Amino acid sequence: MAIQFSKIKALFLDLDGVVWHGADPIGDLSAIFRKIAKMDVLPLIGTNNATKTPEAYCEKFAGFGVNSMKPEYIFSPAIGAASLFREKYPADVKIHVVGSDALRAYLRNAGFALVPDGADIVLASLDRELTYDKIAVAQRQILNGAEFYATNRDPILLSEDGIKPGGGVIVNAIETCSGIAPTVIGKPEPYLIRAAMHAFGLTNGEILAIGDRYDTDILGGLNAGCPTALVLSGVETRESIAKFDREPDLICADLNEAIDRLYAGKIA
Ligand SMILES: [Mg+2]
Structure with a gap:
C-alpha cells in the first residue's frame, strides 16, 4: 500500500x-x-537506548543546531516501561533494575519504588557495569516469581567508539539462567x-x-x-x-x- x-x-x-x-x-x-x-x-x-535521559538527547540535538527537539518528543523504553507498569501494576509495585543510572533515575522520578532485592518486576537493560552478582540477583528474583521485562534485545550498539555489545546481551544472560523469556518494551x-x-x-x-x-x-x-x-x-x-x-x-x-x-x- x-x-x-x-x-x-x-x-x-x-x-x-x-x-x-x-x-x-x-x-x-x-x-x-x-x-x-x-x-x-x-x-x-x-x-x-534507555541509557540517556530525554534532556541529554535534546542537548545533543542542540549541539547539532537542532533547537526544535523537546524532551516530550522522545520515546525510549524507559518511558515505555513507566507507562506500561503504571497501566498494569499497583502504584507501590517494587522494581529491580539491571541497567543504567539514567534508567533508574527516570523510573524513580516517575514515582516508582526501586529495590535491590525482593522485587515484583525485574527490568533488564544495557548495564555497562554488569557483574556476575547482578545476574545472580536478577535470576533469584525471577525464580522467586518476579516478572521479567527488558528494554530491548538489540544485539549490538553503534557507539562513539564503534560496535559494542547491546542491551540484548544482558537480557539474554538473565533469560538463560532464569529460563524465563522477558516481555520486551522497545x-x-x-x-x-x-x-x-x-x-x-x-x-x-x-x-x-x-x-x-x-x-x-x-x-x-x-x-x-x-x-x-x-x-x-x-x-x-x-x-x-x-x-x-x-x-x-x-x-x-x-x-x-x-x-x-x-x-x-x-x-x-
Ligand atoms: Mg539505528
Whole structure:
C-alpha cells in the first residue's frame, strides 16, 4: 500500500544510523529538521537506548543546531516501561533494575519504588557495569516469581567508539539462567510507538516510522500498523533486507532523502 503522505503528521525516528553515528551527524541536521518543522510534522523520536535521559538527547540535538527537539518528543523504553507498569501494576509495585543510572533515575522520578532485592518486576537493560552478582540477583528474583521485562534485545550498539555489545546481551544472560523469556518494551514491540500515539493523539496512518534496522525499526512500525521508511545510512543494505517478507514503504539513502520524499509527496 502506498503511503498517504498528506496524512503524515509525525515521524517516529530512530537515532543511531539515522540521525547520527555516535558523535557524527548524518547530513545537515539543522537544515533537515527545519524542513520537518516547515511541513508541520512532529519529529518524534523512538529509540531503544534507555541509557540517556530525554534532556541529554535534546542537548545533543542542540549541539547539532537542532533547537526544535523537546524532551516530550522522545520515546525510549524507559518511558515505555513507566507507562506500561503504571497501566498494569499497583502504584507501590517494587522494581529491580539491571541497567543504567539514567534508567533508574527516570523510573524513580516517575514515582516508582526501586529495590535491590525482593522485587515484583525485574527490568533488564544495557548495564555497562554488569557483574556476575547482578545476574545472580536478577535470576533469584525471577525464580522467586518476579516478572521479567527488558528494554530491548538489540544485539549490538553503534557507539562513539564503534560496535559494542547491546542491551540484548544482558537480557539474554538473565533469560538463560532464569529460563524465563522477558516481555520486551522497545522496538520491534509496539509499546513505544503506541505511547507516542497516545501522548499526541495520533493514529497509526499519521506516523511515518523511519529507521536503519529492519528487525527493530521497520518491524516495529509494521507491528504498529504505521507506514515505514528504511534509510541506508546505518546497518542495512538493499541486499540485507531481501530476506524479509514485507518491504518498507520507502527505501532512502538517508534521512535527508526521506524528508525530501515526504515533502514531495505532500505537495503532489
Ligand atoms: Mg539505528
